[in-house]
Amino acid sequence: MKWRIIPVLIAVLFIGIAVSGPTGLFATSGRAGDVVVICNDSVPASSLSRDNIQEMFLGRKTRWSDGQKITLTLLKDSDANDVFLEEYVEKTPQQFRDYWKKQAFTGRGRIPDTFASPQEVIEFVKNTPGAVGYIPASAYESQVKSITIE
Amino acid sequence: MKNLMRVIFIVTVLTAVQGFGCIYAYEYKGIDIRGFISQGYLQSSDNNFFAETEDGTTQFNEAGINFSADVSDKLRLGMQFLARDLGSIGDNEVLLDWAVADYRWQDYLGLRVGNMKFVHGLYNETRDLDMLRTFIFLPQSVYNEAWRESSASVQGVGFYGDLPLADIGSLNYDVQYGTINISDDKGAARLLEDQWPFKATGLTIDVDKIDVERTYAGSVKWITNMEGLVIGASTYGYSFESECTTMFDTSSDPATFGGLASFGTQLTVPKSNFDVDATTYTASMEFTWRNLVFAAEYMTTSYELELRNELFGAGAFNTALVAAGVTPSANGTVKIDEFDSEGYYGSVAYRFTPWFELGTYYSVYYANKDDKSGSERVAKGLDTEKHRAWLKDWCLTTRFDVTENWVVKVEGHKMNGAAILLGADNPVPETAGEERYEEDWYLYAAKVSYNF
Structure with missing residues (x-):
């Protein structure tokens, strides 16, 4: 039960990777x-x-x-x-x-x-x-x- | 005296944190002063992970302070004091973590003497430094907590350097030779007691003294010309002799000991010597692409164990051992067959923002790679549960960099198996038929750390 959150967190990880990058949503530097x-x-x-x-x-x-x-x-x-x-x-x-x-x-x-x-x-x-x-x-x-x- | 040292140490670290403006290292007359302090909380669903984690514990902290200075263009001196606690390991005893005179003659050749951080794999040198990694616990398949204090530093001499390799990158190397300190009352000694193979005969040991004969370590990292790719290989070896108080549990032989056996009386018998020779090889790979870091490592360790006890030379124990297919020499020496442990993991970490990072790894460890199922282990009486032969750990971590100096982490582990856990932390259940170690269990960890 406690670990049902894991697939959600993994999905967040990969979505983050997909949308980030130098110009992405999670870009960290200008x-x-x-x-x-x-x-x-x-x-x-x-x-x-x-x-x-x-x-x-x-x-x-x-x-x-x-x-x-x-x-x-x-x-x-x-x-x-x-x-x-x-x-x-x-x-x-x-x-x-x-x-x-x-x-x-x-x-x-x-x-x-x-x-x-x-x-x-x-x-x-x-x-x-x-x-x-x-x-x-x-x-x-x-x-x-x-x-x-x- | 030890308590006084602890108080002085903690006060020094806290004063430094307060007095140095909490942001950057302090420099006093050319001496850099840096430090860190961390506090964690551990909770497990079952099994005690190096501390009383089933009940939840805050016995999980580290603190360190270091001083270093450039004496000349080529010579640097430095030292670091460290205190840590993880259940019965460390106990916040203040130790000299490293103290080095570092002479960098050329980029391709430098010399270090003193107490140096032990090179092994990608992360062994930084395993006390929580703020430098994503995870609270490094994968136990390669970075076993029980061995942490023993493999933290080596006292001796080392050579290191960086060699340019033209178009294919550069090579970073380290070679160390000396000795390590293995305490008789910490994790490594407890692991040794768990390896004692004659528990089924009623004999148990308590390690009194460990003398390390030699230690060597070597590490090579190829920094490839492919951006962010590092490939490494490392090896280390050590041998030591231990002297152990040996007890005989009379309840294992009620026919002979009658009334004594019914009270479970322990008889002290002649001391045992337990000698260990180990060699480890590790292959490593780390790939960094912008904010994404992949790492994978494989490690194998070959052990040769030799036992001596005069009881084994003749009499009832000798007869029992011969019947079990083991033939001791006349002085009671028993050479146990060589066995190899094996561990590997793959990890990925991604920093979404400057303040948030997510990481996961899957780690697998086998105590004996020729007995992955644990059948032989149980047959030999080393353990009663087969799942003591392995530990498979899936970990998920979140890391929050609240400021440049403050880090908060929350981590969960889904565990299968019970290898590396210490018998001393997981006593035999009082209820007959109850398992001593659960096969499937969870470990949760939270940690806050500060560094300057």
């Missing part, structure tokens, strides 16, 4: 144009592949080609954050947050510094050797080095 990947002047790279970006922001690639440590910078919940994570890291914001919490709570890594505004990200990246971050294209004014995505 799009707000492009993002720009920025880095500190000390970074030797001027372009990176999408795979490189993903490896860096998942902590699998930790050094630039000159041996300098990669210091990641994150932007707090925003449309630009959602777009960057989905396009380049291939994770939803929730999955990305859980990924880094897993690193922190299992002794495998430290959650990157997270800032509330693009201006704070720019300031941190400008002043931290080896730093890399992302900001909305609309906030970029060539005051910091940008990286071309191949």
